[in-house]
Amino acid sequence: MDSLTELNASGSLSNKNFTTAPMIAWSMVHGFAGLAAQGATGTLAQTKASKADVLTAVLKSLEIKVTRT
Numbered sequence: 706m707d708s709l710t711e712l713n714a715s716g717s718l719s720n721k722n723f724t725t726a727p728m729i730a731w732s733m734v735h736g737f738a739g740l741a742a743q744g745a746t747g748t749l750a751q752t753k754a755s756k757a758d759v760l761t762a763v764l765k766s767l768e769i770k771v772t773r774t
Contacts, residue, residue: 717770726767733763 709726712718718726737746737759746752764771 712769717772719768722767722769729766730763733759733766 706727709718709723709730713720713723737756740746741752741756746755763769
């Protein structure tokens, strides 16, 4: 939750999405972890690629603004 609070404080995560962010992030991360643990995500390379897709989906669904420094 601290990370989400920091994203909110920096303006990267809107107040509108802040209340649902913990549930969305937890669900996606733990759902993916469960699938990966069961081998449902394929090979190691496929799992790594899927992990990147899941992280991108979380960022998009929460409308998190990513800035690169």
